[in-house]
Amino acid sequence: MEDVLAGVGTRLRALRQARGLTLADLAVETGLTGSTLSRLETGKLRPTLEQLLPLARSHGVPLDDLVAAPPTGDPRIHLRPVRRHGLIVVPLTRRPGGVQAYKVIYPPAGQASTTTPQTHEGYEWFYVLNGRVRFVLADQEFELGPGEAAEFDTGLPHWIGSADSQPAELLTLFSAQGERAHLSPTHP
Missing domain, CATH: 1.10.260.40 (lambda repressor-like DNA-binding domains)
Structure with missing residues (x-):
């Protein structure tokens, strides 16, 4: 014990x-x-x-x-969605610190709890899985669709939400310590 x-x-x-x-x-x-x-x-x-x-x-x-309970031998991953600030967040990593991975579902446009850009320490990368995303970063605004990605310093004012009447699903990598996601193509 x-x-x-x-x-x-x-x-x-x-x-x-x-x-x-x-x-x-x-x-x-x-x-x-x-x-x-x-x-x-x-x-x-x-x-x-x-x-x-x-x-x-x-x-x-x-x-x-x-x-830190010992593993039970069951290889299945039991993802538990969490509701935060009107979003559905599914943590995909199970360790504290470092780069954290999440699946985030944004409600349809007009249903977000806020559209005010926020700032905080860290670095974020996201990939749009489904839907269309409105992404505000400082004084710029972007619309991204499935298969598109963005990365940014979260110290800049930013806001992410659905761009239309459908929910938007994103895969997000976030590091509070400011680590960047390093993606490189694989070579045969």
Whole structure:
């Protein structure tokens, strides 16, 4: 039991930092106090199920990931969509830190919770799987369709949403540390 709980704090801190959240931000999302979150991350407080459940939900990860549960031998991946700010986000990576992969579904145009460009630390790359996307970056605006991709520094004001009455589906790679996606063609 002690071995299982020993690394929880480190994983919690890495998840929070990968999302670019402060302890205060996470406290609002989870209903836990900033002090409790800090003590959990530093290992000064032993986590309870009542604390881990809202943290797993907030970070969009299975509870097993927080406690580093041993694999069960089942090779299937159980993706759990999360609703955030009107979007459906499906985390595709299961480790904290580094480049994170997501499938993001944007609601039809006019149904977005905001159209105000945002800024935050990091770097993002996205590929349009289905639908049409309206992409605002600083003072430029683009429309992308299936098979098109874009990459940008998230420190620039940006907004992404569906360009029409249909939802838009994107594959997104994001790094809070500013790592860029490096794509290179394969040679036979």
